[in-house]
Every structure is written in C-alpha cells, then in structure tokens.
Amino acid sequence: MTFTFTVLIYMGLLSYVLAAIFLAGALPKPILRVLPDSVVSENMTVTFLCEGTTGAKEYSLYKDRHKYLRHTENPQTPKDKAEFSISKIDHKHPSHVVTEGGNVTLNCISRQQxxxxILVKEGPQKLSWTQDSQYNYSTREFQALFSVGPVTSGQRWTFRCYSFKKNKPQLWSEPSDPLELLVSGTLHKLTIKAEPGSVVTCRSAVTIWCEGTMNAEICVLHKEESQKTWGTQTPEMPENKAKFSIPSVTQEHGGQYHCYCYSSAGWSERSDTLEIVVTGIYYKKPHLTALPSPVISPGGNITLKCISWVGYDKLILTKEDQKFLSSMNSQYIHSIRQYQAYFFIASMTQDHIGTFQCYGYYNDTPQLWSVPSDHLKIYISGLSKKPSLLTHQGHILDPGKSLTLQCCSDINYDRFLLYKVGEDNLTEHGNQQTKTGFSLSNFTLDSVSSSTGGQYRCYGAYNLSSEWSASSDPLDILIAGQLPFSPSLSMKPNSTVHSGDNVTLLCQSTNKVDTFILSKEGAAQQPQQLKSKFQVWDFQAEFSMSAVTTALSGTYRCYGSWDSSLYLLTQASDPVELTVSGEVTLHSHGDLSPNPRTTLDLENQDHTLENLIRMGMAVMILIVIGILIFEGWWSQRQGKHVAGM
Structure with missing residues (x-):
C-alpha cells in the first residue's frame, strides 16, 4: 500500500471562490464581490465583500470547496455584510521550499482508510506528530494536516509519514517517500548555470551546475511548481560544484530551477533562478527578416521582424550568445493572414552584431518553444572605402544562364560580402589578389532564374575586423522573358545620323507596362529606365539622346516591366541599329585623321565640292552657248551690211 505526502505553504487564491453561510433552515443566496478587482497583481491586498442575509452571525469564505477564512463579528448594518481581507496575495502551488523561520503545513494522504x-522528522533529533485521519470528499482520499515550525536553516528537515488503525496502534503502514524541506538560509549564495546554455533543443543533453558553499555535504536541485526534489548530488571537490546531468531533454524539463546546498553550518541561500527552455516542441517555424537591411551603419537603427503562420501567443528573439533576449505579443495581420512581431534595436554597436533567431510559444507554457527560424546574421558597415561591383555577362539575362558578380577594390580587403537587397541571406568569400594589386572575389550564381533578379551590393572587410566597408554602388540584375509579350522600338528621325544630331528612341507596347528599359548591346553601364505614359492606343516612353557621338552607335533593344516585379522583364523588342557618322580634325601639319571632336565633316565637304564643280560646269556651258549665239548673230548682221552696199 502506498500513499502520498505533500506540502502546503500559504496557498494563493485561484479562480474559483465560493461563499457559504451555515445557519439552520434555508437562507437566501448571498452576494460575493472582490475589491479592487478580480484580476490583481502579486503581493496586493484583496478584500472580499459578502453581503446578504439579515441577522447572519457568521460568514465563511471557501476556496476550492475548502474553508479559507472565517469571519465571526457582527455584520455591519444596515448593509449586513462581512469583509475578508487578504494581504500579499500570491499564486503558489504546493512546494517544499520554505523561508527561514516560517511555518509549514505537511499533508499526509492515503487512498486507504x-x-x-504519524509524521516523523528524521535525523539526530527525531520528532513525531500524530493526527486523526479525515476523509476529503472532493478528492475521495484520507488525509491529515501537520503544522511544523518554525523551521530553521541550521539543520536538515527530512520527513516521512505513516498510518495505522486504532485497534492496532503498534502496526504501522510502510513509510511514505522522504520529503526534505529546502530552507533558504543566510549562508553564501549559490551560483547556478546551464551548459551549453539554458535554451536547449528537445532530445539534446544539458548539464546544470550548482556551485557555492565550502564543505557542502549535499546539493539539491529544485524545479518550481514541483513537489519533488529534482535531483540530489554530492559536490565535487575542490571546486565545490554539484553536477546535475539531463541526457535527453523533454518538455517536462522546461521550467525554472534553483539549487541549495547543506553543510555543517546549515543551508545556503538559494541560488538565482535558472530558466530552462526547451525548443522544437512545436514544428511550425517562424521566419525572421531585417528591415531595412541586415547590413547597417554604426549608430543606425534596425528592426527585426518575426513572422509566423501559426498563432503563437508570443514571438521571442534570441541572439546566439543569449545577450539579447526579447519577447513580444504576436499580432495577426489580416492582409497577409500571418502573425508577426517587431523587435527594434536602436543605435547599433559591435555588441549587437551576430546571429539571431526567433521562436514562438504559448502563454500557458512559456518554457516550451517552437523550432527556431533560420539564422539571420547582422553586420555593421563602416566608413572604409567602398569596393566596386561588376558583371561581365550584362545586366539583362535570359533564364538558365550562369552569372558571375565580381566585387573588387584597390584596398587589400581579406574578404568580401555579397548582399541582395530585400533578402536576408548574405554570401561571404575570401579574396583573390591580382598582379596589379587589386583584391577581388567572384560570386557565381548558377542557373539564372526569376529569383535571381534584384539589386545587389557588396562590402569588403579585414580578417581581424568585424566591421565591413561602406557599400558598393548598387547593381541591378534584370531577367528577360518573364512577361509573355514584347514591346516595339523605333528611332527618330532615322537610324543613321551625324555626330552632334539629336536622336529619340521610342519604346511602345499595347500591353500594360509600368516601366520601359532601354539596353545597348555590350554596354557596361546599367540600362536606362523611364516610367511609361499612356497615349491614345498604347503605353510608351521616349529615350532622348542629345548631340550623339560615334560611341553611341550600336544595337538597341527595349523591355517592359511591372511595378509589382521591377526586375522581371518582358521579352525583348526587335533590335534596332543606330549608326552615328564619324568626325575628323585638321591637324597643324596638314594631315587628316578621324577624331570625334573635329569640326570638319569630310562627307559634307565632298558634297559641297561636287556641287561647286557642277555649278561651274553649267556656267561654262552657258557661257560657250552664249558666245556661239552671239557669234552667229554677229556674222548674220555683217552679211546683210555688205549686200546693201
């Protein structure tokens, strides 16, 4: 036969409070009210007002069907009410942790009648107490309450209880399991810690160390809200450490722990609270992102946003060294049908950089967390010279191709970091040295797809520094063929012009386009972009070029994009070839050579000379004809004059 043994220490009020009046006959039901409110903070004073029956001589307050307080004074007239005042209300469960000099109620329970x-205190000074058994109708058990105290920290308080029947007082039952009161004494305060940490993945191992009192005989680990000692160990010499190992953590291990040690001088002061959190209990992981970017300037502000599809009550942010730990209520966002919480970090310093994760948990189990989000690493960018970010495959790519982005600098950086704006994953590479003294790193993105499109930046850093350089200029990567139509491209006045002329390239589409992109084949610079304007029948944009030079000759194409996906383009327009005629300069030694800055146009010169020759020949022909006509007329006139004589 077995029975249980519990400790009751000044129980706090729970949610159900019953009031009853026991008088002869049937009485009207009283009214019970609580001041200041039914929801209060710990250590506040609470007053229960029981109003009702005229002539009542005694009021009793019940908690969970057990009499809690009795009030026997005459009720106040004319309201006929009684007041029950409870100071420093708390919400404790039965526990065997007691304070020096306090009184304790021990409850011995048995299912058999x-x-x-009999309660027995073990040790050199054996004491015993005897109580009649009482039947508890609510639990259907037999029990006896023993008041013990005042307890002191100068000795150990270990108890067992037994039971017997009246007709056989010398025949006792088997003893209960031992119960040891942990008396918080005034000796040296203990240190408690967990290795590898207090946030533990489910099914992994953790060790709790209790360190403190010299020459301690025993150290006890206590978990709050537990009626049993969690563990007992003899400290290891000479460090005076007690080791409590948990080889496979489960959800029952989540909670708050304290430890105590006992020596010949008595019990130590209890340690600080160690909270063990078990992660991986819930399998839906949240997502963590950084706003505006995971790379931030010193002294800048950053917001970390934790998002979850599951309605956890709280979302909590942690850093790998657990120096930063913050919990926020989750809020449901109807537009995205998700729960989220924002964590704001102001004035970023070196202490803030590192790897962050977020978890979700419910209010009724605060030490049981979900699986973590993916890691999010936060960087600080400094004031050292920015590197350059280049692409050798062009800024507009077709899906399936390979893309290599090159980050380079004339500063000898040891490593480079590539960051895609709007994402949290950053890629870090070591450097390569060139013969010209440049340091660079190539970041290859295989098999280009729609997800490759975006804006990229890169940073440089030295191995001994945790601070990154200033950001490179942004580089846009655009993916063609993602919208199932193509615009058209035309040139005004025509595709062959002279240097110094003005040219307009007109991009048009009958399908909706928010932005038009003009690209020159083989150009190193990024494509031009213009917002579209809706005309009578289509969307269009005009790209104007003033005083063109031969350098602008080449093949042009245009694309369109939507504002909802700026980096995903339509199919390309048909290509258009722009030809700009060359220019020459007349040098001092008399020779002619091509020069884009010349003011003498050979083609115009040839046309002018040809025209002058033609005009000269026409004039000469006219003169000859005129002479012939004049000579003929003159000859005819002379013939007439001779005949007349």
Missing part, C-alpha cells in the same frame, strides 16, 4: 497518521 486509516484511523490516524
């Missing part, structure tokens, strides 16, 4: 119970 016995007449009496």
């Amino acid at each position: 016995y007449s009496r119970f």
Whole structure:
C-alpha cells in the first residue's frame, strides 16, 4: 500500500471562490464581490465583500470547496455584510521550499482508510506528530494536516509519514517517500548555470551546475511548481560544484530551477533562478527578416521582424550568445493572414552584431518553444572605402544562364560580402589578389532564374575586423522573358545620323507596362529606365539622346516591366541599329585623321565640292552657248551690211 505526502505553504487564491453561510433552515443566496478587482497583481491586498442575509452571525469564505477564512463579528448594518481581507496575495502551488523561520503545513494522504497518521522528522533529533485521519470528499482520499515550525536553516528537515488503525496502534503502514524541506538560509549564495546554455533543443543533453558553499555535504536541485526534489548530488571537490546531468531533454524539463546546498553550518541561500527552455516542441517555424537591411551603419537603427503562420501567443528573439533576449505579443495581420512581431534595436554597436533567431510559444507554457527560424546574421558597415561591383555577362539575362558578380577594390580587403537587397541571406568569400594589386572575389550564381533578379551590393572587410566597408554602388540584375509579350522600338528621325544630331528612341507596347528599359548591346553601364505614359492606343516612353557621338552607335533593344516585379522583364523588342557618322580634325601639319571632336565633316565637304564643280560646269556651258549665239548673230548682221552696199 502506498500513499502520498505533500506540502502546503500559504496557498494563493485561484479562480474559483465560493461563499457559504451555515445557519439552520434555508437562507437566501448571498452576494460575493472582490475589491479592487478580480484580476490583481502579486503581493496586493484583496478584500472580499459578502453581503446578504439579515441577522447572519457568521460568514465563511471557501476556496476550492475548502474553508479559507472565517469571519465571526457582527455584520455591519444596515448593509449586513462581512469583509475578508487578504494581504500579499500570491499564486503558489504546493512546494517544499520554505523561508527561514516560517511555518509549514505537511499533508499526509492515503487512498486507504486509516484511523490516524504519524509524521516523523528524521535525523539526530527525531520528532513525531500524530493526527486523526479525515476523509476529503472532493478528492475521495484520507488525509491529515501537520503544522511544523518554525523551521530553521541550521539543520536538515527530512520527513516521512505513516498510518495505522486504532485497534492496532503498534502496526504501522510502510513509510511514505522522504520529503526534505529546502530552507533558504543566510549562508553564501549559490551560483547556478546551464551548459551549453539554458535554451536547449528537445532530445539534446544539458548539464546544470550548482556551485557555492565550502564543505557542502549535499546539493539539491529544485524545479518550481514541483513537489519533488529534482535531483540530489554530492559536490565535487575542490571546486565545490554539484553536477546535475539531463541526457535527453523533454518538455517536462522546461521550467525554472534553483539549487541549495547543506553543510555543517546549515543551508545556503538559494541560488538565482535558472530558466530552462526547451525548443522544437512545436514544428511550425517562424521566419525572421531585417528591415531595412541586415547590413547597417554604426549608430543606425534596425528592426527585426518575426513572422509566423501559426498563432503563437508570443514571438521571442534570441541572439546566439543569449545577450539579447526579447519577447513580444504576436499580432495577426489580416492582409497577409500571418502573425508577426517587431523587435527594434536602436543605435547599433559591435555588441549587437551576430546571429539571431526567433521562436514562438504559448502563454500557458512559456518554457516550451517552437523550432527556431533560420539564422539571420547582422553586420555593421563602416566608413572604409567602398569596393566596386561588376558583371561581365550584362545586366539583362535570359533564364538558365550562369552569372558571375565580381566585387573588387584597390584596398587589400581579406574578404568580401555579397548582399541582395530585400533578402536576408548574405554570401561571404575570401579574396583573390591580382598582379596589379587589386583584391577581388567572384560570386557565381548558377542557373539564372526569376529569383535571381534584384539589386545587389557588396562590402569588403579585414580578417581581424568585424566591421565591413561602406557599400558598393548598387547593381541591378534584370531577367528577360518573364512577361509573355514584347514591346516595339523605333528611332527618330532615322537610324543613321551625324555626330552632334539629336536622336529619340521610342519604346511602345499595347500591353500594360509600368516601366520601359532601354539596353545597348555590350554596354557596361546599367540600362536606362523611364516610367511609361499612356497615349491614345498604347503605353510608351521616349529615350532622348542629345548631340550623339560615334560611341553611341550600336544595337538597341527595349523591355517592359511591372511595378509589382521591377526586375522581371518582358521579352525583348526587335533590335534596332543606330549608326552615328564619324568626325575628323585638321591637324597643324596638314594631315587628316578621324577624331570625334573635329569640326570638319569630310562627307559634307565632298558634297559641297561636287556641287561647286557642277555649278561651274553649267556656267561654262552657258557661257560657250552664249558666245556661239552671239557669234552667229554677229556674222548674220555683217552679211546683210555688205549686200546693201
């Protein structure tokens, strides 16, 4: 036969409070009210007002069907009410942790019927107490309450209880399991810690160390809200450490722990609270992102956003060294049908950089967390010279191709970091040295797809520094063929012009386009972009070029994009070839050579000379004809004059 043994220490009020009046006959039901409110903070004073029956001589307050307080004074007239005042209300469960000099109630319980119970204090000074058994109708058990105290920290308080029947007082039952009161004494305060940490993945191992009192005989680990000692160990010499190992953590290990040690001088002061959190209990992981970017300037502000599809009550942010730990209520966002919480970090310093994760948990189990989000690493960018970010495959790519982005600098950086704006994953590479003294790193993105499109930046850093350089200029990567239509491209006045002329390239589409992109084949610079304007029948944009030079000759294409996906383009327009005629300069030694800055146009010169020759020949022909006509007329006139004589 077995029975249980519990400790009751000044129980706090729970949610159900019953009031009853026991008088002869049937009485009207009283009214019970609580001041200041039914929801209060710990250590506040609470007053229960029981109003009702005229002439009542005694009021009793019940908690969970057990009499809690009795009030026997005459009720106040004319309201006929009684007041029950409870100071420093708390919400404790039965526990065997007690304070120096306090009184304790020990409850011996059995499911079998016995007449009496005996409580025995073990140790050199054996003491015993005897109580009649009482039947508890609510629990259907037999029990006896023993008041013990005042307890002191100068000795150990270990108890067992027994039971017997009246007709056989010398025949006792088997003893209960031992119960040791942990008396918080005034000796040296203990240190408690967990290795590898207090946030533990489910099914992994953790060790709790309790360190403190010299020459301690025993150290006890206590978990709050538990009626049993969690573990007992003899400290290891000479460090005076007690080791409590948990080889496979489960959800029952989540909670708050303290430890105590006992020596010949008595019990130590209890340690600080160690909270063990078990992660991986819930399998839906949240997502963590950084706003505006995971790379931030010193002294800048950053917001970390934790998002979850599951309605956890709280979302909590942690850093790998656990120096930063913050919990926020989750809020449901109807537009995205997700729960989220924002964590704001102001004035970023070196202490803030590192790897962050977030978890979700419910209010009723705050030490049981979900699986973590993916890691999010936060960087600080400094004031050292920015590197350059280049692409050798062009800024507009077709899906399936390979892309290599090159980050380079004339500063000898040891490593480079590539960052895609709007994402949290950053890629870090070591450097390569060139013969010209440049340091660079190539970041290859295989098999280009729609997800490759975006804006990229890169940073440089030295191995001994945790601070990154200033950001490179942004580089846009655009993916063609993602919208199932193509615009058209035309040139005004025509595709062959002279240097110094003005040219307009007109991009048009009958399908909706928010932005038009003009690209020159083989150009190193990024494509031009213009917002579209809706005309009578289509969307269009005009790209104007003033005083063109031969350098602008080449093949042009245009694309369109939508604002909802700026980096995903339509199919390309048909290509258009722009030809700009060359220019020459007349040098001092008399020779002619091509020069884009010349003011003498050979083609115009040839046309002018040809025209002058033609005009000269026409004039000469006219003169000859005129002479011939004049000579003929003159000859005819002379013939007439001779005949007349």
